[in-house]
Amino acid sequence: QDDAGSSCVFMDADIECPATLPYRPVDGSCNNPRYPWLGRANTPLYRLLRPAYADGRAAPRRGHRGRALPSAREVVARLMPQVNHEHLTTHLFVILGQLLSHDVARIDAPKNQATGPCCNTGRGGADDTCMPIPVPADDPFYQHLRVRCLPLTRTNSTTCHSAHAEQLISVTHFLDASFLYGSDGATSARLRSGEGGRLRARVVDVGRGDFGQFPPTDEASADLCTNSSTTCYFTGDERANQNPMLAALHTLFLREHNRVAGALADRNPHWEDERTFQEARRVVVAEWQIIVYRDWLRWLLGEDRVRRLGLVPRGPTARSQYFPDVDPRTANDVTTAGFRSLHSMVQGHFWLGARGRRSETLTEWFDNSAPALERPLGLQRVLEGLVHQQAQDLDRWMDDEITTKYEPVRTRAGRPWGTDLAAIDVQRGRDHGLPSYVEYRRHAGLPEAFDFDDLLDTISWQDVRDLRQVYDHVRDVDYYVGGLMERRAPGAFLFGPSFQVMLEDQFWRWRFADRFFYNFAGFAHSLTPEQIWALEGTSVGRLLCDNVKDFHYVPRDPFVKIGYRGNENVPCESLPKVNFDVWKEYKDGTEERQEEWDSPEEMDPWRRDDQSGWQDGPGWHGGHGWHGGHGWQDW
Ligand code: HEM
Numbered sequence: 001q002d003d004a005g006s007s008c009v010f011m012d013a014d015i016e017c018p019a020t021l022p023y024r025p026v027d028g029s030c031n032n033p034r035y036p037w038l039g040r041a042n043t044p045l046y047r048l049l050r051p052a053y054a055d056g057r058a059a060p061r062r063g064h065r066g067r068a069l070p071s072a073r074e075v076v077a078r079l080m081p082q083v084n085h086e087h088l089t090t091h092l093f094v095i096l097g098q099l100l101s102h103d104v105a106r107i108d109a110p111k112n113q114a115t116g117p118c119c120n121t122g123r124g125g126a127d128d129t130c131m132p133i134p135v136p137a138d139d140p141f142y143q144h145l146r147v148r149c150l151p152l153t154r155t156n157s158t159t160c161h162s163a164h165a166e167q168l169i170s171v172t173h174f175l176d177a178s179f180l181y182g183s184d185g186a187t188s189a190r191l192r193s194g195e196g197g198r199l200r201a202r203v204v205d206v207g208r209g210d211f212g213q214f215p216p217t218d219e220a221s222a223d224l225c226t227n228s229s230t231t232c233y234f235t236g237d238e239r240a241n242q243n244p245m246l247a248a249l250h251t252l253f254l255r256e257h258n259r260v261a262g263a264l265a266d267r268n269p270h271w272e273d274e275r276t277f278q279e280a281r282r283v284v285v286a287e288w289q290i291i292v293y294r295d296w297l298r299w300l301l302g303e304d305r306v307r308r309l310g311l312v313p314r315g316p317t318a319r320s321q322y323f324p325d326v327d328p329r330t331a332n333d334v335t336t337a338g339f340r341s342l343h344s345m346v347q348g349h350f351w352l353g354a355r356g357r358r359s360e361t362l363t364e365w366f367d368n369s370a371p372a373l374e375r376p377l378g379l380q381r382v383l384e385g386l387v388h389q390q391a392q393d394l395d396r397w398m399d400d401e402i403t404t405k406y407e408p409v410r411t412r413a414g415r416p417w418g419t420d421l422a423a424i425d426v427q428r429g430r431d432h433g434l435p436s437y438v439e440y441r442r443h444a445g446l447p448e449a450f451d452f453d454d455l456l457d458t459i460s461w462q463d464v465r466d467l468r469q470v471y472d473h474v475r476d477v478d479y480y481v482g483g484l485m486e487r488r489a490p491g492a493f494l495f496g497p498s499f500q501v502m503l504e505d506q507f508w509r510w511r512f513a514d515r516f517f518y519n520f521a522g523f524a525h526s527l528t529p530e531q532i533w534a535l536e537g538t539s540v541g542r543l544l545c546d547n548v549k550d551f552h553y554v555p556r557d558p559f560v561k562i563g564y565r566g567n568e569n570v571p572c573e574s575l576p577k578v579n580f581d582v583w584k585e586y587k588d589g590t591e592e593r594q595e596e597w598d599s600p601e602e603m604d605p606w607r608r609d610d611q612s613g614w615q616d617g618p619g620w621h622g623g624h625g626w627h628g629g630h631g632w633q634d635w
């Protein structure tokens, strides 16, 4: 598992970065002026809290009293059964979160590991790649199937320049729509059509006069789907086929890219493929960032919180708001626990159509998305379902579809079964060395917990009672589990303090430490202020209206249910649009840029301005005891 570690290629390779870059590099390199590898694909995750490995190096954490921790499956079976409580966000809110998580993280297992069930091998030591989840004999679900363990392979990690294992991810850490464009040059090249700046797409006659574009199918993607009989999509991310809702969003962004490329080419017929592609990519990445930060984030973190953190972008901001001293990477603590907590919001049965008269079972469509979308009204019905079905609440209750039937859906004695995603989440936290819940509580500014009763300030007495029955000691409680039990933090919308704090920190990094974030004006790669303003016209509603046949009405806010705070269906014509006229080039070939950003000094990407443009972010952010991990890690 020490592949990259031995050579430390990700840090030591000389990455040549030109002084100015007109477009964001596809692999995420050359973003940070001093450390060009930061945020690049195939580099380690950032970490907010010091890891808790049993041997200080890589071995999974053990219980406080030296005993083994309860099995991750036991934790889930006893603490996270299915109870349905609906939330007022929509399923679109949830699945867009999945797409976002795929933009910023993808852990991998070692490539040439021995395949097999990864169980009963007698292995499982510190340096082993195998970390199966034991299933207790009295398990409420698996006992009837005589399943005694669930396979799990440890994540690829490195000990390069570090005393302990750091997990690697193979996608760019930035919100750069790498799920659409890929995270390396070769993939990116294969995704492009080579004409008109477009991405490759298949035009499919799905019936009823609908000739829509879908992602290409490819030999390379054929083995991505466990269900080998199916059509398997080739996109920028290997997980696109995982469920039809996710594949529908991939399709939507693919169509949007080609629509934007067309609009730009119309206005600039002299542009070649490369120019049109890169400009369209810059536009679509900006639209994606606007949708996430302006429209989606308020439901994740709470409207007041995002506003006070200065996270809601509006129009151009000066380049001085870029923070080159902040680590822009995805944090292990976030992607392995806090962000995964949205697994609890997934509906095991997803709607087709706006009224939910028909629904489909998630597990039946695992890795089998194309057939669900490429049928008459297929894509449209999945998307209508997404904007109208309510999500499950964020709580410790998980849908059985993902806790007992995830992935290879096999049938034994007529019963479909698979592995347990929530148990994997818990086990993965231990694999990655995440410290116990009490450490995260403290990091969030809550008092030290010495005993289970000390948790009562944020967790109900019933939940504390149940925790006590599963864990030996309060210091054993997994972050994922404790975090899901917490009551909402003040001003938060979904999370208790221990998740809220980490996610706020992360969304701050992904924005202010990404030099290419769409609304920094004044860099060589910046959009013009006029273009930045024009992009305010984008929205998910607009994406649906512009790219899906017969979408004539959309909820004004597709992330919350109709009726909440006056949310209602509105006709497409009433939504703003992006006006692409401001992308039209002057005859002399120069782009339309405002004078004030144009001085050569301003174009020096490594220059650091004062931070006078700053509103209320860093004061709150840096000044709080909450945010210790603001600067560099000691590598
Ligand atoms: C729709 C059903 C979903 C399924 C079946 C699913 C399945 C999975 C699986 C199998 C993994 C890898 C687990 C591992 O080996 O450690 C994973 C990871 C993850 N999931 Fe989901 N997921 C779903 C929805 C979501 C949603 C809605 C979010 C929202 C934020 C999300 C966020 C994540 C994150 C952040 C990771 C870690 C990614 C990484 O580090 O590689 N997932 N999910």
Ligand SMILES: [Ca+2]
Binding pocket: 102, 103, 104, 171, 172, 173, 174, 175, 176, 177, 178, 179
């Ligand atoms: Ca990315």
